[in-house]
Amino acid sequence: MTGPLVQPDSVPEWLRPLVETSGKVDTATFTRFTPPEGTYTRPAAVLILFGEGASGPDVLLLRRADTLGSHAGQVAFPGGGAEEVDEGPVSTALREAEEETGVDPAGVRPVAVLPELWVPVSRFAVTPVLAHWHEPSPVHAVDPGETAAVARVAMSDLADPANRFSITRQGTGYRGPAFTVDGLFVWGFTAGLLSVLLSLGGWEREWDRGDVRDLDVALRDHEWETR
Known part of the structure; x- marks a missing residue:
């Protein structure tokens, strides 16, 4: 089931457009990838947790440990593969977020579920769960072997044209959105989701779509800047 989990008028006004739109979008809104027929997929979920700080609405992101076997060092939403104890994507997203960032689920209100998205590299079928952080709790990298850092990133900073550009990878035909914000380099699946959410949520500002950089x-460059 996708779409709102709550009445849109029960969430903060700045979050309302995303909740209202969640039932009207489909997979093609977010990605061009669909699993080939007969492909084995692994169910997973991510928590897109929106709070509100000094700079307005923000979202919780983490940077994966550099020692991980897959997606090492990449910025991501809290999340991961479903387990037998989970009762669905919302349960998976909340459990993973608590395990990775220490967020207290009691202060988190799931508000909408987006369409399942296929990630070819990992073969995960990922369900994004939108949530409102109505009672923020302290967060940190619970297990340094899995998570290097945790950050609340302002949506206004993500929307800042100075922080947005596109990336390509030579010889692959890949092109996608990217962000550099708060010392984080965001690309891939996470950047793709954020790019669409900025638009659907009404935060997007005009930016230089001709700024295309090699991944x-x-x-x-990012590794050098953060040393």
């Missing part, structure tokens, strides 16, 4: 160069 490998951008990764090296």
